[in-house]
Amino acid sequence: MKVGYSVDDEREAAQQLDPSLPLLQDADLRDKIVLLRVDHNVVKKGRVQDQYRIDVTLATMYNIVERGGRPIIMTHIGRPLDKKTKAITVNKDDAVDAVVAYLQRKLRIKFVVPQFHIIEPEGIVDIDTSVNWLIHDLKEGKIGGIYLPNTRWFAGEEDKGDKRERFVIQLAGLADVYVNDAFGSWQPHASTYQITKLLPSYAGLCLQDELFNVKLVLNPARPFVAVVAGAKYDTKIGPLKEIYKKVDKLILGGLIFNTFLCAKYGFKIAGVEDSDIELARELVEQDKNEKKIVELPYVVESDVTDGRHEGKFRTISIKDSGSKEFKYVVDVDPKSFEEGAVLEALTSAKTIFVNAVMGLVPHFWQGTRKMDEVIDRNREAQKFYGGGDTLQVFKSLLPGIYHEAMDSPKYYLFTGGGTVLKVLEEGDPFGLDIVKALVENKRQRA
Ligand SMILES: Nc1ncnc2c1ncn2[C@@H]1O[C@H](COP(=O)(O)OP(=O)(O)OP(=O)(O)O)[C@@H](O)[C@H]1O
Numbered sequence: 001m002k003v004g005y006s007v008d009d010e011r012e013a014a015q016q017l018d019p020s021l022p023l024l025q026d027a028d029l030r031d032k033i034v035l036l037r038v039d040h041n042v043v044k045k046g047r048v049q050d051q052y053r054i055d056v057t058l059a060t061m062y063n064i065v066e067r068g069g070r071p072i073i074m075t076h077i078g079r080p081l082d083k084k085t086k087a088i089t090v091n092k093d094d095a096v097d098a099v100v101a102y103l104q105r106k107l108r109i110k111f112v113v114p115q116f117h118i119i120e121p122e123g124i125v126d127i128d129t130s131v132n133w134l135i136h137d138l139k140e141g142k143i144g145g146i147y148l149p150n151t152r153w154f155a156g157e158e159d160k161g162d163k164r165e166r167f168v169i170q171l172a173g174l175a176d177v178y179v180n181d182a183f184g185s186w187q188p189h190a191s192t193y194q195i196t197k198l199l200p201s202y203a204g205l206c207l208q209d210e211l212f213n214v215k216l217v218l219n220p221a222r223p224f225v226a227v228v229a230g231a232k233y234d235t236k237i238g239p240l241k242e243i244y245k246k247v248d249k250l251i252l253g254g255l256i257f258n259t260f261l262c263a264k265y266g267f268k269i270a271g272v273e274d275s276d277i278e279l280a281r282e283l284v285e286q287d288k289n290e291k292k293i294v295e296l297p298y299v300v301e302s303d304v305t306d307g308r309h310e311g312k313f314r315t316i317s318i319k320d321s322g323s324k325e326f327k328y329v330v331d332v333d334p335k336s337f338e339e340g341a342v343l344e345a346l347t348s349a350k351t352i353f354v355n356a357v358m359g360l361v362p363h364f365w366q367g368t369r370k371m372d373e374v375i376d377r378n379r380e381a382q383k384f385y386g387g388g389d390t391l392q393v394f395k396s397l398l399p400g401i402y403h404e405a406m407d408s409p410k411y412y413l414f415t416g417g418g419t420v421l422k423v424l425e426e427g428d429p430f431g432l433d434i435v436k437a438l439v440e441n442k443r444q445r446a
């Protein structure tokens, strides 16, 4: 007699990944301590801005616990390392506490954050053996999980030498198995990359979904339009040159657009560094023949960056400005999306990838809101959004569209925009260092 039936999810069944990738589903987790790297980089000023990146990792957490594993979770938050001085600033605002509180409310289990000695400006130099007490409690089921402090507070996380070796050995000493579910954290750091040299390593469920979907962006229905904006110029300008080759049209915004304008028209814009302009010149050259970059015609100039003060900001038409020197360019005027080549590109696209906060939020959000609305109006296109701030801002400006998008077959929301750019640059999701490390780990174990 049949006592029940199960429901197959067709979308899940269709998601086939390269068999060289070690999957969480294949790991032996019973009574194992599982070190889980996630990307919960969603805290600003001590508060969770958008729960999405946390929520998409819950399935992996549940899977680990359901199969008898005990989790130690870790994430980075912000960029506390000053790359020039090498100083690590340990600021309460970048603590994992807000994430832990959210997880506890959501899962109704107790997490403990171990306290390690912090030596500024070096950060946390050693994992204190006192953590063993907590691991004992974790094994006994007295606590539901351990959540390590911000990985970027550890001296070894972004180091390339001895400090990294030391950190990674101490980290590996805490656990039996490593799971990477941090698609957004593509940079090969100790907790995303080096750790795979020491522990049996697997891809988590979120990472698997993201890798499957990023393959769809690599094989887009055309015309394919990418919209890239935001603040992380340093990590995004490199990928842009390769993305340029893959797209039919490219729309730039934010600091990237400012830098492009300086390189192309000889503008001087407050806050744009000469060294960055140099990097953008190549893109300008590349575009001379192919003309794929669709320029946003109107931007917003502001005398100050600390707010939207009446009388202190104005719209500039790039073509008719008459001037070459500007204060801060802090947004795109919404009317840029209502006409001409920009509107045409966004409405005729079959695939749109968006990693774009167009303006200095929270004060200058008008351009981003208009852009998201216009993109949503294109009902045919497959729309891929990615990026921490991109999703947060999308959600806060257009909550209705955002919530529909979360479960719409026409949208996919990536947890990392920079990572998608990186994959587009590599041309293959298995070209990411963090994925290569997992594949190599499986090969070594075979
Ligand atoms: N013109 C501008 N001037 C200054 N800051 C800007 C400007 N335009 C956008 N920004 C800032 O860019 C930030 C978002 O950019 P960022 O590159 O971090 O994107 P993201 O969506 O988080 O992508 P990722 O997840 O890849 O980092 C926002 O905090 C926003 O205020």
Ligand SMILES: O=C(O)[C@H](O)COP(=O)(O)O
Binding pocket: 039, 041, 078, 079, 184, 185, 186, 187, 232, 235, 387, 388, 389, 416, 417, 418
């Ligand atoms: O928010 C992000 O883009 C990811 O968490 C990666 O952050 P990072 O660019 O500072 O490594």
